[in-house]
Amino acid sequence: MGRRYPLLPTQNNSDSADTSNNSVRQHLIDRSTPDVENSIAGFPSIISGFLRRFTSGVKVDGGSRSEEEEKVYSWLFAVAKSNRDIVYEYVQSTERGLSFAEAEKRLKENGPNTPLEYTFPRWWHLLWNAFFHPFNMILIVLSVASYIACDYLNGCIMLVLVFVSVSLRFYQEFSSSKAAMKLSEYVKCPIKVQRCAGRVVQTELVVQIDQKDIVPGDIIIFEPGDLFPGDVRLLSSKHLVVSQASLTGESETTDKTADIQEDERTPLLDLRNICFMGTHVVSGSGTGLVVSTGSKTYISTIFSAIGKQKPPNDFEKGIRRISYFLVGVMLVVVSIIICTEYLASLDLSESFLFGISVACALTPQMLPLIVNTCLAKGALAMAKDRCVVKSLTAIRDMGSMDILCIDKTGTLTMNHAIMVDYLNGWGTQTEEVLRFAFLNSYFKTDQKYPLDDAILAHVYTNGFRFQPSKWRKAGEIPFDFIRRKVSVILETETSAADRNERFMITKGAVEEVLKVCSYVQSSDNGGVIPISSEERHRIQNLTEELSNEGLRVLGVALKRLVVKSKNKRKEGDDSTELDMEFLGLIIFYDPPKETAKQALWRLAEKGVKAKVLTGDSPALAVKVCKEVGIRTNHVITGPELELLDQETFHQTVQRATVLACLTPSQKLRIVQSLQMVGNHIVGFLGDGVNDSLALDAANVGISVDSGASVTKDLSDIILLEKDLNVLVLGVERGRATFGNTTKYIKLSVIANVGSILSLLIATLFIGFEPLKPRQLLVQNFLYSIGQIAIPWDKMEDDYIKKPQRWSPRDLPMFILWNGPLCTLCDVAALLFIWFYYASDKAASQEFFRSEWFVEGLLMQTLIIHLIRTEKIPFIQAVAAWPVIISTVLISSIAIAIPFTPFGRIMGFVSLPLSYFGFLVVLFVGYFTIGQVIKRIYIHVHKRWL
Template structure:
């Protein structure tokens, strides 16, 4: 490898200038800046020269501003100053690069070269976080009391529920944590670096090391297929083409060159002398100076939040809040009941046992099982729709989601280029244009791309017969990003029999960017006269204007040109002189389009009907994005680009993001900020659909991260849901299933809290007036057990159509209001039963305790079982709306067991007696009255608050 000689190392003037800069920095910021603090000093120094503007309302962090300022400064500096900034070469060293000793010291100082500097929680920390939840604490405490009181069945049930809840949460969080660790591995690759060796005479060696061992100041060499191990300032380059799709998400490539100085106005990812960590070399070669590694790279600013634990969503916060409320209510009521019982019976053991039973009845023990069963059922249903759910809580978030952000390519479009038309210079279809565009793509061998495949597919499927076998390729001038065109030299095969065709001689056929093709054309084919005429300025402007109009329509436009080459020009062999691309005849242009999916418009309409707004976040051009969005029915009245977003202040940024439906030319960081803006300033539940590494930030931040099976592994790791087919119809179905899951969960929460609190209040009131316990501890636990068993069928219930049409959100004020309105109705029925038993049957003395226990047991169980049918629908239960058959069967079964239990031997063991028929007549009247009064309260509640569940 030829060693590059750097002028700064041999020029005393340059050395003095560079040293003076360093000395000034050292004097300003202290002597320690020569070591680890030197780069921070440079940041501060450059910040004074070029203060970094915090765009989009100051959302960019201080670390990001440092990275941006550092890279811009290096892009604007000469090579010698860049070497001085990163201290790549000691003054006594005559070769370029770091010594092995210095590289090892820097590696110890800066740590391994990985883009994330994040400490992942240990498994025991995740297990503790999963366990330490107030609801679990309640059940564990009750379990302990149950075992102390020798109530082993009830204690075992509660312990099993805790185990299921903790296990599910632990495995979900453990899987998410492991996914973040994979990011540090996907860049693992060998890197060629230039190091100085020798004690007396130092020489340059090219060594191959692991990417994790690269340090700032290393000189690296690279070729096709190599990944950049850090942010690199180019030193030499030869036809260097780089893919930045890992950062931008776009499949296009970028030309990079060392021999240029950039300015501050150039967007960061468009700096031509800076290559970024994680990007790859498509073609060409070069050397570069590593200026940033690990957490100091641009990639680290993109992925800085990945792997960190997400805050709990509104539903999780709501359940936690309910748990705290239940703890407070439980402590107050149970304490009072235990005190009253003790004064009545003077038996502390019996009083404590009854208090534990009341606390158990107050706790919605089936909540974790109902929630997880509902989520698991939704996950299985979505799996049948070829949609894999990794994080169960994402199903609930899908039910509350009201904005879906998505990329354009592959989501709204087919992610493949198709050819649309072949036009001459007047915009008329011309077969001759297609013929030579086809021959160019057919014989082209280097850097095949989807455009060539689209041309070939168009010709083969449209019935054209251009017979490429009659042609022979002589040479090719490959595509490069300076010329932006490709040319092939072809001639008619000598064995061809048709000698009357106008293409008997050797031809050069050129295809490429319209502007670049026009630059080499001096003639234009006249459509009417059939001859080539000089390309006038008017023709030139007309063709460019036509191309611009087609581009504004969302089409990609390429020009096609032709030149007849005399045999003596080529010498009968290959053409090596690129100046042969001149004096060409402009034939016309070909247009391409990535068509929208047939299902996209229907799916977006279904999402809109469900109150989910679609926003397109893409790195593509604005005109192409608008074209596609119009095709699929997305409104394009408010659009903006990433560079324009950078210029907005805080308030304008949030307002624009909330209003815009199409946001084009976005960087990964901008996608993240858009998602965060919608979540915070807009108070939306945001879903994000992406499949690239560049989408990982937004996927991790979104409330619902969605990727596809064909997406990048990192994107799939951080997604909550993976689509086996990139079809928005699957998401529309998932939104509906999410709302059904959320609705059924809310049914149980509201019903159980109202029923349990109402039941405990009734027990408390009865305890005040009766000389005995309203129910024995065993009867109370049995009633609670049967009631809980009956709720297992709730996840299989259906939801009303009106409920699933709009996004559902947890409201912290909703549950207390719901309890205040509906709780007294339940307690009123229990009190009516108490009065009926007292006055009609005279069951108020200890002698009548068994009868009272049996009657109160049946009424309480039926009330708690039937109340679900009142709460599950806004309509009149059993008349206007009927529950699903699993719920009906569960209700009938539990009610039958509860009614029959006093008549069975088990009931006798539990100290129950047979109930008279008249009591069941009273229960019929009681529940008819309850449903009538409950429906009146329901209608008033809906009228006041405009919602029910």
């Protein structure tokens, strides 16, 4: 805090406080002010008790605000519609400000002035959550078992996989939990505060303190560029223009004034005497009374849900179910195999080692590596498309995304206004209107707005020559909120008459310009005639029609002033803005991007529906949506949503394509409704602080490089270009990633479970180990290595065209249909070997294991080609070249090992050529029967992967 001066309380102060309590209570009773309990620190207890009645029945439904939001809204509306004296009493402050002692007391009671109270989890909590996962537990147990079985290589591989998986998850969750801390940058600046000090005679001092030390009741002084450190009720203002882009996402500025009392019909962000925490001053100056700080400000309602852990999605739940399933199968099968081996050999150690090997073979060891490789490959591919992926899992979610919620400004539109037309009062294009509008924008100096730049750009780029050098400025009446217009007084020399001709040119809101106009040009000869009520009504209707088309309109008026004596000029003032001639209208438009329509069409082709969530007016949103091809049959506004009950709210959100005039909390509720009620995977594209809630809640949060820092921190994906075509590519990458991940999960579970069941059957049938532990581990290791190429496989076009979701019932049904076929083929090989080759059981064990090793490894290697496509493998569909190379390489190794010295060490023997002829017949039969099962499965379940 700044320099401290003790202030002793006096009798007058205590009397004032008592009077304050009584007057505030009576004021609230008279005006039936809604609940503002706990809105600020030090709120009188008698008021809190009285107002508690107003919150006891608050209910939250689909279209309503939460209880905390309702408190903030009610408090700000109560402050906005009260005069300054009453507001001083509300916050127990004075016109001199707070004393240093009182400010320090309130700071201790409220804590630092930060917009979000959030306790971040300790790093070891996040590490434990990342580590304690069923699949990690399986790998760790099997790694320990592998070390016990002296298979150090396999044990090391599994520990490395655990380390990679835990590290990635820990990093992502740790980064996400800290995102909300970036909010402090919106209020990090020194604030000028008026404090009172003195033991006997109190004097007012202006000190600079840090924003975190601001408390309710402080009087702040602000200038251009200053941030508001809390929600502020204006006390005085001079030409005050404020940017609320951090809350609304819209680039347009807002005019504020202290000389007004609002009513509850005004939308919260349109309150003209309230400035919000996180917004900043564009121009003008003034003073304000801080009425809310910290977590009780409006901006805190936006971020109240940020940082909360999201529930696991369907894919994560599916992985957990797979883990539990494998654990169950492992316990049953391994127990049976260990018991069978022990009864046959009476060697407990050897039986235990073989059981561990079977358990290792049952586990899809490469699952973490395959999943993360698929995601990393997708991230690298998107990086080439100028798209930064922060959360790898977001790529997979993009493949499942079926609804994309987008903000209009800067996404569908260029986010800057261009001038498109200039019309006189009769709707005819007239150059005179443009000429005087240009002169107004050229010579005004108080504040240049984007619309002024649009007028100047239109004149310069279209070759108009209005020669501003022949004019000179004689005066200016700056823009202010009450007048909502700006006037410049220009003069030019007329040498022939030695006279000075002067014009006043006014430009501003059409309704305000019309108020000061008494004349308008006639429709026939261009002469000036008195303006009638019918003419005013016609011009207003024309303006309304243009506004309904999503255009922004300004009015232009002119008044000719003649001053005979150069020495007795009278500068223009407010009274001069009378009896003017209405010239016409200047029309602006924020055009849609050329690429938006094509991108939305491509997304629709891929099953992704677009919904526009914007804070703009419905008319403007509808116009833009029509131009980019979004259907506008169902349009709803935020205020209309507030009136709906929960069920109707959800139904309306599912149906609507354009949702306008939305607050940040309404965007959040819409996203949550789509997720929970509609069971959609929702992506949200936004770049303003007002989008942060929805970005955090969406399955895929997408921001742009030019967006607010907090939105980039909360987003999963950051676009380096505001181009929806990048998202189309992201959707394609996401679906390919999802497909390859699903492909590996299904084939690995089927192959592993099928081979383990075959081992169980073989163990029970032949009475000895079908494979030695080291042979089984080598087979499993080679198979796992061969699957590393799966992330580089391609997906079919039909698969990419539709959103892909993980179904809880999909994997069990897939296993029941396809798993028995693998076991059936293994059993066929077992019977062929046993009855065709085994003449002497004791001598044939090595021969049997050699043949079983080759057949099992080839089966697990080739199954990828049956699983990866709906079509006939090798005929209608061929895998990507990395998968082909991997298949050929592992198959060659499988066939060659029994003939090599390494095979001799492993206990294998050479195999006859007739056996390989049998394998050809076996696998042709396997693929034939597998294709028949595949077609029946697709016919029943309407999908394959």
